[in-house]
Amino acid sequence: MHYDDSDTGWLLRVRNLTKIYGEPISTSVQYTGPKFGTNICPETDAIVACAEISFDLYPGEVLGVVGESGSGKSTLVQMLYFDQAATSGEVLFSALDEGRTNLLTLSNQRKRHARNHLMGMVYQNPRDGLNFGFSAGGNIAEKLLMAGNFHVGRIRERAGYLLEKTEVPVKRMDNTPSTFSGGMQQRVQISKAIANNPPLLFLDEVTSGLDVSVQAKVLDLIRHLQRELGISMIVVSHDLAVIRMLTDRTMVLKNGRIVEAGLTDQILQDPQHAYTQLLVSSLL
Amino acid sequence: MPKILEVRNVSKHFQLHVQNNKRIAALEDVSFDMEQGEILGLTGKSGSGKSSLMKCIYRTYLVNSGTLVLHTAARGPIDLATATEHQVLAVRKSEMFYCSQFLSVIPRVPAVDVVAESLTRKGRSIEEAQAIARDLLDRLGLPRELWDAFPATFSGGEQQRVNIARAIIAAPRFLLVDEPTASLDQKTKDVVIDLVLALKSQGTSVVLITHDQHTLDRMAERRLHLELGRVRELATA
Numbered sequence: 001m002h003y004d005d006s007d008t009g010w011l012l013r014v015r016n017l018t019k020i021y022g023e024p025i026s027t028s029v030q031y032t033g034p035k036f037g038t039n040i041c042p043e044t045d046a047i048v049a050c051a052e053i054s055f056d057l058y059p060g061e062v063l064g065v066v067g068e069s070g071s072g073k074s075t076l077v078q079m080l081y082f083d084q085a086a087t088s089g090e091v092l093f094s095a096l097d098e099g100r101t102n103l104l105t106l107s108n109q110r111k112r113h114a115r116n117h118l119m120g121m122v123y124q125n126p127r128d129g130l131n132f133g134f135s136a137g138g139n140i141a142e143k144l145l146m147a148g149n150f151h152v153g154r155i156r157e158r159a160g161y162l163l164e165k166t167e168v169p170v171k172r173m174d175n176t177p178s179t180f181s182g183g184m185q186q187r188v189q190i191s192k193a194i195a196n197n198p199p200l201l202f203l204d205e206v207t208s209g210l211d212v213s214v215q216a217k218v219l220d221l222i223r224h225l226q227r228e229l230g231i232s233m234i235v236v237s238h239d240l241a242v243i244r245m246l247t248d249r250t251m252v253l254k255n256g257r258i259v260e261a262g263l264t265d266q267i268l269q270d271p272q273h274a275y276t277q278l279l280v281s282s283l284l
Numbered sequence: 285m286p287k288i289l290e291v292r293n294v295s296k297h298f299q300l301h302v303q304n305n306k307r308i309a310a311l312e313d314v315s316f317d318m319e320q321g322e323i324l325g326l327t328g329k330s331g332s333g334k335s336s337l338m339k340c341i342y343r344t345y346l347v348n349s350g351t352l353v354l355h356t357a358a359r360g361p362i363d364l365a366t367a368t369e370h371q372v373l374a375v376r377k378s379e380m381f382y383c384s385q386f387l388s389v390i391p392r393v394p395a396v397d398v399v400a401e402s403l404t405r406k407g408r409s410i411e412e413a414q415a416i417a418r419d420l421l422d423r424l425g426l427p428r429e430l431w432d433a434f435p436a437t438f439s440g441g442e443q444q445r446v447n448i449a450r451a452i453i454a455a456p457r458f459l460l461v462d463e464p465t466a467s468l469d470q471k472t473k474d475v476v477i478d479l480v481l482a483l484k485s486q487g488t489s490v491v492l493i494t495h496d497q498h499t500l501d502r503m504a505e506r507r508l509h510l511e512l513g514r515v516r517e518l519a520t521a
Contacts, residue, residue, distance in 0.1 A: 007368060058370050216391045223390075227404070245390065249369050263343060263369050270345040274301035281302055 010094060011199060011232050012057040012080075017089035019075050019256075022046035024087070032255065034275065039072070039256045049075040050256045053089070059199070062226060062233045064247035064264060066240065066279065072256040073236045077202040080234070081121045082111045093118065095199050116146040120193030124205035126185035129192065130177050136163065136188045137173040143195040162191035166221055183214035187221065194225065204236045219245055240283050244268060252276045285319040287355055288458060288489040289341070294350030294365075296333075296340055296513075310336040311513045314350070323480075323490040325504025325521075333513040334493045335385070338460050340365075341491065342382045343372045354380065357457055377405065383451035383461040387443040389436045395446050396421065396431045402454035413453075420449045423479070425472050440467045452479050459483065459490045465499045477502050 020028060028041035032048040039048045050072040057063050065073045078084040080091060080103075091103040095118045103114065123129040130139050140159040149155055160170045166187040168180075177185045186206060193201055203222065207215040223246060226233060235246050243250055243264060251261040252273065260273040271277045296311040311333045318324050326334040339345040341352055343364050352364040356375055364372060376382075381402070390398065399421060400413035408416075421431055424445040430438065435446050444467050451459060464480070465473040477499060484490060494500050500507070501521070509517040 007370065056370070058373075061370070061373070220392050227401075248373055261369075262346070263372060265342075265344045266346060269339070270298070272299075272346065277300065277302045 007056060009058060010056040010099075011059045011061075012094070013090075013092040013099065014056075014080070015054045015090040017053040017076070017079060017091065018051045018087045019049040019072070019079055019084065020046050020051075020087045021049060024048070033257045034254045034259050037255065039070070048256050050079070050253075053258060055251060055258070055261065057200075057232055057234065059232055060230045061249065062235060062247045064243040064250040065234060065236045065253060066238060066243055066250060067253035068238065071253040073253050074204055075256075076253070077121070077204055077234055077236055081119055081202055082115055083121075093200070112146075116143065117196055118198050118200060120195075120198045120201040122186070122189050122193045122201070122203045122206045124208050126177060126182070126189050129189040130185065132176060132178050135174045135176055136168065136180070136191075139177070139188060140192050140195050143192050147196045158195065159191075162195060163188070165225070166191045167217075181214075182210055183218060186210065186218050190218075190221065190225070194229070194231070197229070199232060201231050201233045202236075203233060205238070207242060208237070208239070222246060240268065240280065252279070285321060287317055288320045288322070289318040289355070289491075290351075290353045291316050291341075292351045292353075294337070294340060294347050294352060296336055296345055296347050309513055310345075311340065311347075314510075314513070314515055316508055316515065316518055318489060318491070320355075320489055321484060321487050323484055323492055323503050323505055325500050325507045326491065326493045326510065327500065327507050328510035328516070332510040334510055335462055336513070337510070338382070338462055338491060338493060342376075342380065342460055343367075344382075354458065379457035381451050381454065381456035381459050383447060383459065383464060385462045385466070387435060387447040387450075389434070389443070391436060392434060394432045395426065395435050395438075398435060398446055399449045399453055402450055406454055416453060417449065420453055420479075421445065424449055424475055441469070441472075444468055445472070448476055448479075452483060455483055455486065455488065457488060459488055461490060462493045463495065464492070465494060465496050473499060474502075 023044045024046040025044055028046050028048055029051045031042055032039050053076060065076060067073050079086045086104050092099045093103055096114055137159040140162055141155045144155050144158060159173060163170050163173055168184055168187050177188055207218050237243055247264045250264045250267040251258050254275050260276045267276060268280055271280050292315050294311055294314040298308040300306040314337060328334055336345060340347050341364060347365045353361050354364055355361050356379055358378055362371060362375060396414055396417045399417035403413035404410055418431060426442060426445045435443055448464055465476050480490060492504055504521055506520050508515060
């Protein structure tokens with residue numbers, strides 16, 4: 001199996017995480033998945049977006065999630081970041097209550113706390129992660145304020161530092177993201193996501209909308225920040241080149257299930273599942 | 285000498301689901317031991333399974349049966365065939381390094397940083413690591429003006445120098461090298477051989493694949509000859 005319950009030292013432990021839209025019945029999970037080639041329940045038309053997802057993530061590790069559109073990869077990180085409510089499952093996070101509390105059962109207030117202090121998210125569309133009515137600095141300030149930092153001078157200093165780190169000209173700090181290029185918007189989003197030094201960062205198709213030269217720069221930045229800050233990351237991408245460059249381990253999703261998980265070089269060079277073989281053999 | 289690696293009954297085949305379930309045999313019932321500080325040369329024709337065996341040891345390939353027990357310094361014996369991914373990553377980070385035949389380059393990272401990274405990952409400062417990297421690239425004869433350039437644009441031989449420097453710099457306890465001296469001139473070949481022999485004298489164990497007789501003769505004390513994925517001969521040179 002992909003994980004070992006006796007292992008210790010993990011940062012995030014996910015067990016049987018499941019998300020179903022609509023009216024599931026007891027057999028919805030049983031009669032969907034890669035074996036049936038669908039995630040739609042034949043009885044009730046409920047959509048099993050993710051089912052029985054289990055894995056461990058360790059400090060400093062980068063985990064890739066690949067799969068076709070609709071395989072459940074974005075739903076997975078959205079559940080972990082509380083953008084979406086999970087239907088069932090268990091998520092333990094060693095940075096919260098020493099990993100003893102199931103994150104899915106937290107009060108809304110504690111969920112917000114976890115999200116603002118301990119996690120960061122970078123979305124494919126900068127509009128999902130940034131407030132376009134605020135300046136770049138204002139966006140970073142928002143994340144800092146939500147984590148309880150109220151000193152204006154220190155907030156500006158931190159925002160300047162983060163923009164410099166992510167190679168956004170600091171003199172543009174007071175401009176709104178709408179005046180920025182796509183690559184710059186993505187870098188502001190990254191600044192915001194790492195503003196409170198979270199131990200865990202989610203990246204959902206962060207380079208998909210960018211042209212190749214900008215893509216390389218953003219990937220380079222992510223690699224650099226990962227090495228320097230030692231953040232654990234979950235990287236969602238349909239692009240195997242991105243996965244190869246950024247991740248240590250990879251999970252392959254199809255119809256809401258993990259069909260294969262392993263070291264990234266193993267997944268790319270010795271894929272076991274028919275779907276992964278198809279994916280890898282389609283690589284240009 | 286204590287053992288570093290014990291390989292038992294390793295078999296590996298590829299099942300190609302997308303091509304009518306075609307089955308390609310790579311390794312059949314391979315067993316051998318390696319002692320600490322030893323250099324073992326893998327020999328055999330192209331397609332005999334040398335690189336497959338090396339990739340099975342590194343866990344890039346998953347074996348179908350058998351065990352590959354590495355005696356690690358930090359964690360004791362670990363069966364690389366069944367260890368969790370997290371365990372394998374920890375071993376790779378601290379003591380096992382794989383130097384592939386070709387450098388897989390990361391875009392936009394200068395040569396000196398590609399090499400230095402093996403050291404900074406182990407906690408050395410960037411300045412210190414870069415200084416050691418420059419010295420190593422100098423010894424391997426990589427022109428000074430290329431040190432800050434991106435290896436993607438380098439010739440085969442230049443990339444090979446970067447690749448070797450990257451493997452050697454962190455002095456791994458267990459080193460896997462696939463054709464380290466191919467595409468190098470005679471003088472640089474000997475530099476590479478001397479560098480690896482220096483590591484060996486400090487206790488590094490090495491699995492070596494080479495088609496170059498000179499490299500093999502100077503380095504490998506024992507040889508494992510493969511034929512169609514089976515061990516044909518295991519002998520001391």
